[in-house]
Amino acid sequence: xxxxxxxxxxxxxxxxxxxxxxxxxxxxxxxxxxxxxxxxxxxxxxxxxxxxxxxxxxxxxxxxxxxxxxxxxxxxxxxxxxxxxxxxxxxxxxxxxxxxxxxxxxxxxxxxxxxxxxxxxxxxxxxxxxxxxxxxxxxxxxxxxxxxxxxxxxxxxxxxxxxxxxxxxxxxxxxxxxxxxxxxxxxxxxxxxxxxxxxxxxxxxxxxxxxxxxxxxxxxxxxxxxxxxxxxxxxxxxxxxxxxxxxxxxxxxxxxxxxxxxxxxxxxxxxxxxxxxxxxxxxxxxxxxxxxxxxxxxxxxxxxxxxxxxxxxxxxxxxxxxxxxxxxxxxxxxxxxxxxxxxxxxxxxx
Numbered sequence: 001x002x003x004x005x006x007x008x009x010x011x012x013x014x015x016x017x018x019x020x021x022x023x024x025x026x027x028x029x030x031x032x033x034x035x036x037x038x039x040x041x042x043x044x045x046x047x048x049x050x051x052x053x054x055x056x057x058x059x060x061x062x063x064x065x066x067x068x069x070x071x072x073x074x075x076x077x078x079x080x081x082x083x084x085x086x087x088x089x090x091x092x093x094x095x096x097x098x099x100x101x102x103x104x105x106x107x108x109x110x111x112x113x114x115x116x117x118x119x120x121x122x123x124x125x126x127x128x129x130x131x132x133x134x135x136x137x138x139x140x141x142x143x144x145x146x147x148x149x150x151x152x153x154x155x156x157x158x159x160x161x162x163x164x165x166x167x168x169x170x171x172x173x174x175x176x177x178x179x180x181x182x183x184x185x186x187x188x189x190x191x192x193x194x195x196x197x198x199x200x201x202x203x204x205x206x207x208x209x210x211x212x213x214x215x216x217x218x219x220x221x222x223x224x225x226x227x228x229x230x231x232x233x234x235x236x237x238x239x240x241x242x243x244x245x246x247x248x249x250x251x252x253x254x255x256x257x258x259x260x261x262x263x264x265x266x267x268x269x270x271x272x273x274x275x276x277x278x279x280x281x282x283x284x285x286x287x288x289x290x291x292x293x294x295x296x297x298x299x300x301x302x303x304x305x306x307x308x309x310x311x312x313x314x315x316x317x318x319x320x321x322x323x324x325x326x327x328x329x330x331x332x333x334x335x336x337x338x339x340x341x342x343x344x345x346x347x348x349x350x
Contacts, residue, residue, distance in 0.1 A: 002127060009123060013116035020108045024066040030098040031106060032074055034090055036061040040077070054082040060090060060103075078103050132175040139175075143167050144235075161231035165194050165238050173246055182246075182253040185344040189245040189337035190238070196336070197241075197329045198234055205230070229318070237326035240282055241333050247278055248337040249345075256345050264342050271338030279330060286326040290319045 024031040041057040061075045076098070080087045088105045090096060095106040122130040147160045169190040177183040205226075251274050252267055294316055302308065 005128075005131075006120070006123060009116075009120050013120065016112050016116065017109065020112045023108070024095070027066060027097065030067055030069070031065040032060075032062040032076075032096050032098055033065055034060050034062040034092055034094050034096060037090060037092060056080045056082075060096075062096075065095065076103065129176060133172075136172045136175040139171055140168050143171070157227060157231045158234075161234050162194075162198075165234060166191060168238055169242055169245075172242060177246065177250070181344050182249045182341075185252075185341040186242070186245040186249040186337065188344070189249065189333060189340045190241050192340065193241050193245065193329060193333040193336050194234065194238065196332050197237065197325070198230070200328065200332075201230065201233060201325060229321075233322060233325040236322050237286075237329040240286055240326045241329045244275075244278060244282060244330050244333040245337040248274060248334065249341045252338070252341040253345055264346060267342045267346070268338060271334070271342070275334035275338070279334065282330045283327045286323050286330075290323045294319055 038059045038061075039056055040059050043055050044052050045055060046052045056079070057077060058080055059075060059077050061073065064070055064072050064074055078087070080089060088096075088103070090103075090105065095109075096103050097106050119131070119134055122134060124130075126133065143164055147164045151157045151160050169187050173183045173186045173190075177186070248271055252271060255262055255267060255270055298308075298316075
């Protein structure tokens with residue numbers, strides 16, 4: 001059965017890739033396949049710090065792939081920089097989207113390719129449960145979108161996100177572990193841990209009035225930043241909290257299944273040791289996740305002479321708040337999930 005499902009996934013991937021490579025007719029903008037690229041001119045710009053970057057003027061030639069001019073040859077000029085941060089870097093054979101004088105790479109083929117690589121790999125490693133985890137990501141994305149629509153419709157964002165956390169936990173853990181006591185204990189642990197974490201955050205917020213956090217990166221908002229930050233911190237930490245909760249619950253379930261007579265004292269001791277092992281690694285996952293989000297701006301700031309401490313104080317304080325909130329959630333979840341899991345799983349175990 002596993003081989004059949006694997007073969008179906010591969011066939012679906014091939015069919016999807018063939019379709020998106022030839023879906024030019026679905027675009028309202030003009031699609032062109034590049035056949036030739038020529039460099040017309042090249043110049044170097046310098047800034048006040050002595051840093052330089054090459055700028056190129058290039059001419060691309062290609063064949064129009066859709067619309068009434070399909071099959072015709074076309075030539076266009078475009079500007080490219082060495083860093084390719086604000087301009088795409090094209091190669092012969094690429095398909096590009098032309099919107100007036102703007103040119104951008106047609107990326108749907110690459111998006112579908114990496115998506116199917118992920119799905120196939122997760123099926124190879126996780127089998128049926130791996131596919132369920134993919135389904136949970138899709139469902140949770142839909143739930144998150146619905147929550148945003150409800151917020152735009154007038155509901156309080158904190159209320160919406162609190163409901164979403166419960167929905168995320170129930171759907172994700174149920175799809176991953178099935179409907180059983182282990183899943184129940186993990187869901188309850190996530191809910192209790194989230195409540196305790198947000199209560200602590202509210203105490204800190206009321207005490208400090210957000211002092212120490214710079215909201216510069218949220219300057220584009222037209223609503224008070226405080227209305228966004230707490231829901232953001234809650235949603236940002238729920239994944240790590242769920243991971244810890246299901247890890248502890250699964251470990252306690254396995255220990256109880258192996259030895260029905262194991263004492264709560266021994267279970268607590270085991271949970272404590274497991275918690276010590278996962279606490280550091282999970283905190284590092286959060287840290288590097290938030291760090292990589294700011295890495296490009298870190299490099300930009302340092303290349304332009306900004307001191308690291310000044311940049312962190314002015315631009316990275318919110319990322320640090322997200323990291324610390326998630327880490328607090330991880331630490332809180334360990335004893336809570338251990339207590340809840342032992343109480344639920346030990347009941348009726350003998």
